[in-house]
Amino acid sequence: MVESITLTLDGLRIAYDLFARFWWLYLPILLFFAWFFSLENYNKLKYLASLEWVLLEIRVPREVNKSPKGMEQVFAALYGVFLGPTRWQDRIFKGKIPDWFSFELAGTSGEIHFYVRTQKQYRNLVESQIYAQYPDAELIEVEDYLVRLPRFLPNDEYDLWGGELILSREDAYPIRTYPEFEEKGTGPDIVKRIDPVASLAETLGTLEYKEYISVQLLIRPAGDGWIKKGQAVVDKLMGKKAKTKEDWLTKAVFSIDALLPGGAPVKKEEKKEREPLSPGVQDVLKAVEKSFTKLGFESGVRLVYIFPKGNFHKTHLVAMNGAFKQFASPSLNSFKLNGKTTPPIRGLFYKQKAYRRKVSIYGKLRDRSFVKKPIILTTEELATVYHFPDVSVKSPLLPRVEAKKGEPPAGLPIG
Numbered sequence: 001m002v003e004s005i006t007l008t009l010d011g012l013r014i015a016y017d018l019f020a021r022f023w024w025l026y027l028p029i030l031l032f033f034a035w036f037f038s039l040e041n042y043n044k045l046k047y048l049a050s051l052e053w054v055l056l057e058i059r060v061p062r063e064v065n066k067s068p069k070g071m072e073q074v075f076a077a078l079y080g081v082f083l084g085p086t087r088w089q090d091r092i093f094k095g096k097i098p099d100w101f102s103f104e105l106a107g108t109s110g111e112i113h114f115y116v117r118t119q120k121q122y123r124n125l126v127e128s129q130i131y132a133q134y135p136d137a138e139l140i141e142v143e144d145y146l147v148r149l150p151r152f153l154p155n156d157e158y159d160l161w162g163g164e165l166i167l168s169r170e171d172a173y174p175i176r177t178y179p180e181f182e183e184k185g186t187g188p189d190i191v192k193r194i195d196p197v198a199s200l201a202e203t204l205g206t207l208e209y210k211e212y213i214s215v216q217l218l219i220r221p222a223g224d225g226w227i228k229k230g231q232a233v234v235d236k237l238m239g240k241k242a243k244t245k246e247d248w249l250t251k252a253v254f255s256i257d258a259l260l261p262g263g264a265p266v267k268k269e270e271k272k273e274r275e276p277l278s279p280g281v282q283d284v285l286k287a288v289e290k291s292f293t294k295l296g297f298e299s300g301v302r303l304v305y306i307f308p309k310g311n312f313h314k315t316h317l318v319a320m321n322g323a324f325k326q327f328a329s330p331s332l333n334s335f336k337l338n339g340k341t342t343p344p345i346r347g348l349f350y351k352q353k354a355y356r357r358k359v360s361i362y363g364k365l366r367d368r369s370f371v372k373k374p375i376i377l378t379t380e381e382l383a384t385v386y387h388f389p390d391v392s393v394k395s396p397l398l399p400r401v402e403a404k405k406g407e408p409p410a411g412l413p414i415g
Helices: 002-021 023-050 069-081 088-093 120-133 197-204 225-237 248-259 279-291 314-325 350-367 379-385
Strands: 053-061 101-108 111-119 138-141 158-167 182-184 191-193 212-221 296-308 335-337 375-378
Touching (some): 053 120, 069 120, 069 212, 120 138, 197 212, 212 314, 212 379, 296 314, 375 379
Antiparallel strands (some): 101 111, 158 335, 182 191
16 A cells, blocks of 8 residues: 555656656647637637527427328438538637537426427528428417526526436437337227327426426437447347457558468458347347438437426426336337436535536526437437327317418419
């Protein structure tokens, strides 16, 4: 023990002596990196401040007979904003980051509302794609529903709980999606559908006065890099060994050594017959490879429950957690809370940590900041998590469009 402490002190003393003697060499380098990261952060904040946003409320059609497939097409169309990875020059000197959307389901004192927040430049794209799939819906520009609350929480009147969801396994494993919530009925064209949004809508409909729940689904196109990473999952399921990459110098040394007399011969890989995959593994493999056929989005799911102090209802948290447990598949993937984003309830200085995390999550909720640890969700998975409830959801506080809009007759004079 004493010896290890002595060695540590000796190492620190040497490092201090080197810095003291050659500070003139290290200091410019440290100052350069400090300037570099400050410049990048400043340009990023400046870029974010320049963006113009609009919040649209989506009035759900009175009768939604479509499956979430319609919403899947909406997400697929939004993938068109992806023009490739952000260049490092634009990221550092212009502060640019990939564009994102926020699809939100909010409960306010028992009322349920669907929103989408987008940059103004993409407003026409969002509206046209939603109208294309849901012609009877209405999109209205509204004031941010969060402005009714104080700018900073928690305070003397309100408290909150919040967190962000991540996946329990690698992104390549899909969650349970909407086709698995459907089953054929008695007739050939009759499909029975269990709407996974129904339980969450019922929870939001039970909120009392001054209670708020917000579910934010933040998305941005991911490119195809996640598929390349997912191929490692496929290889593992198929029993393939991960290939170790050798650098050019190692390859050159072994090649020369093999040519010299007495050198070690180049090893040839022996092909071994693979054991047949079990039916369970085959099903998992099919599900993973099927997800590769869908467009992928970097995503984040943020949950926040705001309530008056002294009026906390634990059942709302249980219900929210249960709503997302519906998407769990034991052999594939599931959602879980990111423990680094939720307020702790025990531990050293847990009250101070809980307060800081509450302030942080509420600030991110209001700003619709993109999550630090995104997950990959395909268009099918996104549509499963966020879609408009069908006619089976009878919540009285879910605003729906009561009548179809009539088109003006052709040839109507304009004057």
